[in-house]
Every structure is written in C-alpha cells, then in structure tokens.
Amino acid sequence: MMRPKAKFLLPQNLYSYYTKQTQKTVKVFRMNAKIISSKTALTKMQAIILAVIVVVAAVVGVAIYYLTLPTPVEPIKIGVLTPLSAPADFTAGSLIRKTAEIFVEYQNDKGGVLGRPLELVVADQTLDAGTAISNLVRMVTSDKIVGLIGPWESLVALPVAEATEDYPVIMFCTFSWADNITANKYKYVFRLGVANRLVSKGTIEYVKYMGYTRAACICEESSYGIGMWENMVKWRDETYPELEMFQILTPPGKTDYSPELMQIATMDPPPDVIIMNNNLPHVNIMNKQLYEMGIFPDIPMVSSTSHPLWDPDSFWEAVGEAGIGLIFQDFDSPFAEYTDVGKEFQEIWDEKVGGVPTVWLAWYWDCLRILVKAIEDTGSTDPDVLKDYIEDIEMVGTTGDIYFINDPTPGSIFWHQWTGFNYYFFRLEAIGDTTEHQVYPPVT
C-alpha cells in the first residue's frame, strides 16, 4: 500500500488552516463553558445576599478588631499661661514652665491621675492682658484644661483672674502681688503666695521687733508704692500704734531724688529707720543718693522687696559701697527648713535642672500637687467641685502647711489666700553679700 503523498501547504494556506483550527477550538471552549455556567450560576438575589454577608462580615471583623484594642486614655490637661517673651518677665516664666514639666513627668511616672496621664498646654502670657485672655479662652474651651498656673505680672494676672469667671477653670497665683487678685473674690482663683498687704505686714513686724518708733517711708508714686503705704498704715494701726510714720512720695522715672530725700535730713527729731517701697532701678538710685547725702547708713534702711537678689552682680555693680548696711525682706532663707515634700522637690530640681529652686517655684510645685490631690480625691475635673474641695484643703506643702483662708468680707484679701509663708530679713554686710546675714527672725 502506498503511503499517501505528503500534502505541502503554501504559506497563505497555512495561515487559513490555523485560523480555522483556532476558531473550532474556541467554539468548543465556549460551548463547554456555557454548559458549566448553566449548572453553577448564582441568581441575582443570591449575589446580593452574598455581597451583604461579605460587607457585614468585614464590618464586624473590623469592629471586633478595634474593640479589642486597648482603649486610649484621655489625658488630664493643665494649662501653663506664663510670660515667655520680653518685655514680660520671661526668665520667671521659663522657670515656671520647667517646674510644670518636671511635675508632669514626676506624676506620670507615678501613674498619672485617676489612671489618666497629665498633659501640659503651654501659652505665652505676654505683657498684654488681651493676648493672655485670648490664650486662656482657647485653653479652656478648646484644650479643656482643668487647672491653670503661671500668670505672673499682676497687670496681666488680674485680668486673667477676672476672665476665669466667664471661662471657669481653677487658677493659681504665687508671686502676683496685687491685693485685688484675692480681694475681688474670684470663684476659681487661689493664691499660694504673697500679696502687697502681707508684704507690708512683714515690714511692720520687723520695725516692731527692732523697736523703731519713727519711720520715714519712701513710697513710689504708683499703685505699688501707694498701696504699700496704705497697707503699712493699716498694719501699724492694728499691731504697732506707737509707730510714727512719715510719707515721702517719689515719682518713678526721675534720676535725682535729692530734693525729696532732703526731707529726711531736715526731720527733727530724725527718723529711726527709713523704709523703701520702690522698684528698680529707682530703689538703687535712692540708695546711692541717701548714702551720698550722709543719711544712710547712719539711719538704718529697710527695703520691702528682695531687689538685691534679683541680679546680685548688677546690684553691687550699681550701688557699690552704698549697699552695705541695707536690710531687705524676702520669703525664703538659706536658714529655713523645707518640709520632706520640699526637700524632695529640691532634689528633683537639682537632678533635672541643677541648683536650688526659688521659693515661688516650690509654691508652684505645691499648686500642682493641690490640683492633683483635688482631682484624685473628688474623682472629678469639674471646676466647681474642685473649687469646693480646695477651699477646705489641708496638706503639707514644700515650705509648710497648706490651707486657704476664705473670708467673704467685701474687700478682704483673705479670700482663697494662703498665709503660711514666712518673712525673713537680711542685712548686707559686705560687697557681694546676698542672704548670708539673716537678722529676722534671729538665727538660732
């Protein structure tokens, strides 16, 4: 049998041959697919149900995932509204901020408050009350702070205190001296520190202790100087009526006070003591001029402020020998014993910042401790609840016991006012001295 003769295809025939073969294959494939599809296809309803199930399953899965995650804890926010730029006292402000930062770290290491971490909200107080108040409003309404520390200069601290009536938040002051901060009876404002009225009390206390009976009081013609004079007269009337006081008003801004100071030289009999209620730099100018006129140190001189400590080098550079013999008042002393709480704060400060913190930083530390204790004990961050609690608080502070006097008498500064601080008087006995020689209370 003969083999069939091989069929040779030309290229164009080859193309058509393969095309036909391919078309056949596709046709068979389509037929098979149709058969399979008719057996397994979903109805439209089934497809919708399936889609719903898938979506629901996904949502439930995601929800379970998120629900099983650890819940984020809302922090308790504390506001620090303090001077952080010139011309306000930004040096003090930065120290206050540092104290608050250290406290938050310290407290959070102990587990926070009510199991929630503390968080700071910081804003610049500036020296403009409008800016400070707008920052306060933002902190209260947007950041939801539960307490506020840091307002410093009275001319800003007082309007901010006023604003807390409309934007309730617990506010603490320490070294804002204006009497009205407490005398105005603001609902949420507490002062753990000094007021003009109390500073003048210390001066009269010292004058009485020394047995002086005639005092020439140099007072700056400003709310500070005149306020100090009025308060000294009140304390004199209450505690030492034997004291004769002579007022010498000095306008701030002058550089030659010899006409005013000459009154002291012409007093007959001369005064036993000169009391100065003036701010820098005029307190230094007067100090120099009293020395030049031969009035001081023959007549002892007491300054109501601790200005020699603000920048000791500048003080001694400015007054030189004229500063020797000056007595000044302060609220802290190297001879004072801090409580255990105070010692702990000093150690923490030394570790974190270095050196010894000033007394008002210790008081700010106390303010933060008061706030934390109030939240913990009441379980609330409501300002009204906290205010009621703090009014009656009793606890050990850094420099002594903490309590607030709440005298509702109109005009009394003893409203939300702490009075537990001490008065110390120091005498400068050599150039470069600061607090080496405490003259009152006597060091035992």
Next chain:
Amino acid sequence: MISIIVSCILNGLLLGLIYSLMATGVTFIYGIMKVSNFAHGEFYMIGAYASYFTVTLLKVPTILTIPVSILAGFILGYTIERFLISDTYKKKIERPGEYAMLTTLGLSILLQNIVREYYSPFMKSTPPLIAGTVPFYLTSISLDRIIASIISVVTLALLYLVIGKTKLGRSWRAAAQNKIGALVTGVNIEKACHLSYGVGGLLAALAGCLLAPIYGIFPTMGYWPLTISFVAMTLGGLGSLEGSLIGGIIIGLAHAFTANLVGSSYADIGMYVILIIIILFKPTGLFGRRD
C-alpha cells in the same frame, strides 16, 4: 525753718547746674537747626554706656573715659543728622519739624530697646570721678556733683567762646539766623548742621558720662534728662544757652523748695507751675526772641 531754706537754696542751685548740663545739648541743637531732638536722652545714655564699657574693658578711671564718651556722642549725633535729619533743611519733605520730631522719637525708643534687649535691663554704674563727699549744710554732697556743676558752667562758657569767636561759630550763627542767606554768602550749611548735631550729641554724652556715677546707667536713664531739658529750654527761651542755664537753676530751686516746703509729691508740679506762669507772661521764655 531757716536751715531748711538754706539747704533748699544750696541743694537747688547745685541741682540746677546739673539740669543745665543736661539741657545744653538739646538747646544748642534747637538754637542752630530749629528742630527738637527727642533722642537727646539716648545720646545721654550712650555717653554713659560708652564710659561704662571703657571702664570695664580697659580698667581705667572714669575721668579718663570722658574723651571716649564725647567721641561716641559726637559720632552718633553727626551720623544721625547726616542720614536722618538733613532732609529737614533740604526742602525734600513737607513738614520738616514734625518729621524731625517723629524721627528722633522713634530713634529714642529704638535705642532704648536695643540696649535693653541686647545688653541688660539692670542698672550699672561707673566708679566716682573723684571719690569722696564734703559736708553740705545739713547733709553731705559728693565731689562728683561738684565736678559736674563746674563742668556745666565751663562747658557753657566754652560754647559761648566757640560760637562768638570762631569761624565755625559764625557759620552756626548764620545758619541759625537765615539758612538761605548764609548759603548765598558761602556758608557750608550742610557741614554746619552736621557739626552742630554732632556737638549736641557730644554735650549730651558728656552729661551722661559725668552723671553716670551719681545716677547710674540703665536703658531708660535718658527719660528724665529729656524732660528736664525741654522744660529748662522752654523756660529759658528756645535755643538760648544762657536761658538753659537759668532755666535749669530755676527748676532745681523749684524742686528743692516744693519738695521740702509743700510736699515731695508736688515737686514736679512746682516746676510746671513756674513754667506755665513764665510762658503766660513771656511766651518766648526768659531769654527767647521772636523769629
């Protein structure tokens, strides 16, 4: 009472001479250029700081820092006039008086804040020119005050000599009387004005240097000398050097008497009451002349 009056007279006279020293620079500039220099207090401050830095850096006695201070005051005054004030008499601006006032006022604030921000707001001081005090009736007085008072009188005398006897003085007088006329006769008005402002700065800086040991040095130290200078100048007659001397003495006496016989809070009021009374009866001041 007599002892109080005597001490008021002595204290007031001495204080008055110091006030005159403060007022000389601003009076001189006004006398020549008819512009108010509100940066006068800062020229005074710059003189004091120049003295302070020289003492601190070179460890020299304060009295040797006087040339440095007056040079600093002169350069500052000359430069400010050259770049900021000279437009007032070149007819480049519409209201030269207001322009000069606002420019110098702005400059005053700027200089104060530069010192406060970049150096220190705290008070400094230089050692006394000559240490020591002398008994002065009921009180004592520092030798520095006496030196400042003497220099005040000597400076005024020297200025009189320069203005009356030198070519520069003649050009100043010509510029003060009629700038265009002076220009026509060949006076270099620009140079005369540059130099007069420089000398005004020099006088203020001299006062700052001499009074720094008494009053201290701080950024706003120029406020009081500026106030006193304008009161003394207005009282004595705008631009009159003898007027600034007498005006300063009257203010010094007013301060001393009012503070001691009426009350310290009225010391400044006494000064302004006297000013108002004098202006009421002689609007040009004691030695002032109508243009």
